[in-house]
Amino acid sequence: MSRPRNNDDIVQQTIALAGQFYEAQGYRHRDGFRYWESAHPQERLMWQLACLAQIELTDTDPNEALAELEDE
Secondary structure, eight states: OOOOOOHHHHHHHHHHHHHHHHHHTTOOOOTTOOGGGOSOHHHHHHHHHHHHHHHHHHSOOHHHHHHHHHHO
């Protein structure tokens, strides 16, 4: 049995998913890149899409996980 995902796991998984979406458009993903902090609209969109996927597939909101990490 695997352990439950913690907030960092959720954020890291969402970053990786955003990176896959970004690469699918011909861009190069950088490990650990904080898409939600970018000024580039395409990069921010990748974060939003990855969040939508997480919510749909895992019923987990990465933005909530991110806010909890920032509060720690």
